[in-house]
Amino acid sequence: MNTTITRxxxxxxxxxxxxxxxxxxxxxxxxxSAKGDAWISVLVAGCAIQLLxxxxxxxxxxxxxDTLSQMTRRMFGNYAGLALNVICFVFFIxxxxxxxxxxxxxxxxxxLPLTPVWVLLLMIIATSVYLALENIRVIxxxxxxxxxxxxxxxxxxxxxxTNEMHISNVLPIGQSGMMQVFQGSEKTFFSMLGxxxxxxxxxxxxxxxKGVLKIALLANGFVTxxxxxxxxxxxxxxxxxxxxxxxxPVLFLFKxxxxxxxxxxxxxxxxxxxxxxxxxxxxxxxxxxxxxTTGQIAYRRMVWISGxxxxxxGMYMALQENLDPFSKWLEYGYLMMIAALPxxxxxxxxxxxxxxxxxxx
Amino acid sequence: MNFLKFxxxxxxxxxxxxxxxxxxxxxxxxxxxxxxxxxxxDLKHRQLSSGSQLFTLMYLESLIKDELIEAxxxxxxxxxxxxxxxxxxxxxxxxxxxxxxxxVSALLEGYCVMLTDQAASALLIAAPQEQTRAIxxxxxxxxxxxxxxxxxxxxxxxxxxxxxxxxxxxxxxxYFTIGRFTNTKVAMVYMETxxxxxxxxxxxxxxxxxxxxxxxxxxxxDEMIEEHPMSPFPQTIQTGRPDRAVSYLMxxxxxxxxxxxxVVLVLPITFFSFYQSVDDYNHRWIIGSFFRFIRLIGFxxxxxxxxxxxxxxxxxxxxxxxGILYSIKVSLTYVPFPPLMEAITMQVILELLKxxxxxxxxxxxxxxGIVGGLVIGTAVVExxxxxxxxxxxxxxxxxxxxxxxLNEFGTSxxxxxxxxxxxxxxxxxxxxAVVLMIIFIHLCKIETMGVxxxxxxxxxxxxxxGKDIFxxxxxxxxxxxxxxxxxxxxxxxxxxxT
Numbered sequence: 104m105n106t107t108i109t110r111x112x113x114x115x116x117x118x119x120x121x122x123x124x125x126x127x128x129x130x131x132x133x134x135x136s137a138k139g140d141a142w143i144s145v146l147v148a149g150c151a152i153q154l155l156x157x158x159x160x161x162x163x164x165x166x167x168x169d170t171l172s173q174m175t176r177r178m179f180g181n182y183a184g185l186a187l188n189v190i191c192f193v194f195f196i197x198x199x200x201x202x203x204x205x206x207x208x209x210x211x212x213x214x215l216p217l218t219p220v221w222v223l224l225l226m227i228i229a230t231s232v233y234l235a236l237e238n239i240r241v242i243x244x245x246x247x248x249x250x251x252x253x254x255x256x257x258x259x260x261x262x263x264x265t266n267e268m269h270i271s272n273v274l275p276i277g278q279s280g281m282m283q284v285f286q287g288s289e290k291t292f293f294s295m296l297g298x299x300x301x302x303x304x305x306x307x308x309x310x311x312x313k314g315v316l317k318i319a320l321l322a323n324g325f326v327t328x329x330x331x332x333x334x335x336x337x338x339x340x341x342x343x344x345x346x347x348x349x350x351x352p353v354l355f356l357f358k359x360x361x362x363x364x365x366x367x368x369x370x371x372x373x374x375x376x377x378x379x380x381x382x383x384x385x386x387x388x389x390x391x392x393x394x395x396t397t398g399q400i401a402y403r404r405m406v407w408i409s410g411x412x413x414x415x416x417g418m419y420m421a422l423q424e425n426l427d428p429f430s431k432w433l434e435y436g437y438l439m440m441i442a443a444l445p446x447x448x449x450x451x452x453x454x455x456x457x458x459x460x461x462x463x464x
Numbered sequence: 465m466n467f468l469k470f471x472x473x474x475x476x477x478x479x480x481x482x483x484x485x486x487x488x489x490x491x492x493x494x495x496x497x498x499x500x501x502x503x504x505x506d507l508k509h510r511q512l513s514s515g516s517q518l519f520t521l522m523y524l525e526s527l528i529k530d531e532l533i534e535a536x537x538x539x540x541x542x543x544x545x546x547x548x549x550x551x552x553x554x555x556x557x558x559x560x561x562x563x564x565x566x567x568v569s570a571l572l573e574g575y576c577v578m579l580t581d582q583a584a585s586a587l588l589i590a591a592p593q594e595q596t597r598a599i600x601x602x603x604x605x606x607x608x609x610x611x612x613x614x615x616x617x618x619x620x621x622x623x624x625x626x627x628x629x630x631x632x633x634x635x636x637x638x639y640f641t642i643g644r645f646t647n648t649k650v651a652m653v654y655m656e657t658x659x660x661x662x663x664x665x666x667x668x669x670x671x672x673x674x675x676x677x678x679x680x681x682x683x684x685x686d687e688m689i690e691e692h693p694m695s696p697f698p699q700t701i702q703t704g705r706p707d708r709a710v711s712y713l714m715x716x717x718x719x720x721x722x723x724x725x726x727v728v729l730v731l732p733i734t735f736f737s738f739y740q741s742v743d744d745y746n747h748r749w750i751i752g753s754f755f756r757f758i759r760l761i762g763f764x765x766x767x768x769x770x771x772x773x774x775x776x777x778x779x780x781x782x783x784x785x786x787g788i789l790y791s792i793k794v795s796l797t798y799v800p801f802p803p804l805m806e807a808i809t810m811q812v813i814l815e816l817l818k819x820x821x822x823x824x825x826x827x828x829x830x831x832x833g834i835v836g837g838l839v840i841g842t843a844v845v846e847x848x849x850x851x852x853x854x855x856x857x858x859x860x861x862x863x864x865x866x867x868x869x870l871n872e873f874g875t876s877x878x879x880x881x882x883x884x885x886x887x888x889x890x891x892x893x894x895x896x897a898v899v900l901m902i903i904f905i906h907l908c909k910i911e912t913m914g915v916x917x918x919x920x921x922x923x924x925x926x927x928x929x930g931k932d933i934f935x936x937x938x939x940x941x942x943x944x945x946x947x948x949x950x951x952x953x954x955x956x957x958x959x960x961x962t
Contacts, residue, residue, distance in 0.1 A: 223894075
């Protein structure tokens, strides 16, 4: 592969994919089970992902220079491998479409209540395809550039400390018990998806595999802290009852802020948040392309097709009244794929140690 | 059909580099050369004799300088007896050639050709006439402090302006001749040790591949070598300032000069170069940095200010606190048009005024300024066709876009303002975010000669790359290691004498 990225670019690719639409509604989702200990749930979920990343690290060592799609082919042979890759592809498309539908729903709730769904979807997907068509280097460049926004977002979030805050909301620590905290982290886990980009993009990193794992751990650590921070602010700003009633507590945090020149900081925050949300979709489109192809020309064609599929499925999803049963199914299926598949390959590689290396299977 | 084909063939037919040589007696040779010039009437010839020898001088009367021929050719030949003509002639550029193609191109460069009866070869004597205007500051790139020289239309003078600033043997020049009919001289200049060899190679490859009938301007050249013709951003800089051009040479960039143009083309260039001005470097660094920062704010304003205004008044008026919202709404009350219409109309009026005033002599353009600025500006508001706030917004946007040191880039920005406005009118903040995203994705996408256009931000280069971007740091901070014996100059070591 000619186009390489630096390790720090990989860092930003990972965090840009992980941080997305999930965060905005995260606090109210977790607090349903974990109550005041929701922030611990986020930390626990972050740690679980770190463990998973260690498995990924093992895979990278075992198959240097291979993306996940190449690994599956190597492990399970051409046909089974292809079938698995198609499953991966379908999941990436579904996840992207699901994220799109949530995204459109959010935009319609907060910014543009009357604009038709398909117009919004078209704009989001067209922008994403425009970037996803390019090679990983350009994508990484844009993600790094757009990460400047996180600094601005954190700065804006500091303003919320002028709100009334009650630290007693989270006290006593550990009030809801282990099981509840774990249930909460299960929900968090799905908002933190995106670290799996590593499996497809690490072969492009310069001087790999040294330090790639460390960068991935660092990226996930950053995301975990970022999420914990926002969840924590929400927890101390709202009582449990209030939190249960708002859909996007992170946005509501800013709604109360008013200054001489600006009101409604939530709209500004959301406008900036559009960029991380779109980046997530770019990543999944790129993953969808990468999961099926290796060459750049085939990749571009695949991204076009994926864009079209995401648009159609996203349309369907956005028009559904209630996506909950579907999203449950999707989330667990996806979890199976990104956790079980690499684990399986990893264990399989152990068993076939003598045969494996360098074999084309 | 056939006729058309034939015409096209006729037109496309280049002068083939013929291997024809001079032959026969002197009069035959004269006819040979006259044939090559289709018996054009400004090709003069004159008989001369020195001692026993007979000579014919041939020249294009418009291209040579009479005094030079009189002093360097005719007079020495008159005075000399029985010397070889090449020894008698006192001109600097003298060479012998029998190749007709060579002779023709020499005549076109302002040489005069001396034919003799004895030999089937000609003596080519340089006597070109150089008419050029005086060196003066380019009107579109004026600065407050610093050298006030500018390039002129003559390639030689321009090369002089560059060479004089870098007196180094590493300053390297390569000449090209482009244009099948115009035979325009093009010079590519770079610093041998500083320029990236593969960029130089790529540039040479692209320039050599140019196959045009004519090459009028640097912009022709730019269009032939740029990589992204569909991009709204210029990917090369055209500067009329030698000091600016030289500073790029010292950064390892390449200058391309086209004869007859008072600007040089600089490549490969990055986005932030468009926001550097010579003035930054001629002021104290704090002042320079401050002005650069103001200009970068101008970039954001020029693209997004009218769009943000449109989005706020059409969709998100809740973003403004009541006090401001009230005064804006009052000014909007009697305006019958949607904000997008107002904004686009005002932008178009602004561009119209600019276009109208630009080429007129200054007394008339002042009138236009008064009519446009005062009469239209105030009357439009009083007639309730456009709101006060919109006038303020458009005015600010225009000023922000004119704040770019290079005019061309500012115009690109104003054009980019239109899609942003359109998106804002249709989708509010969401539209602005999406369009800005597309613009920045585009900036990350384009590369010139393998150099990312948006460096050092996309890709991010951290401290080394970011030195001369937002801040104009003092020169001892900016000087790169390899230039000063591998030692980084520091604040304390500035005066160190060893």
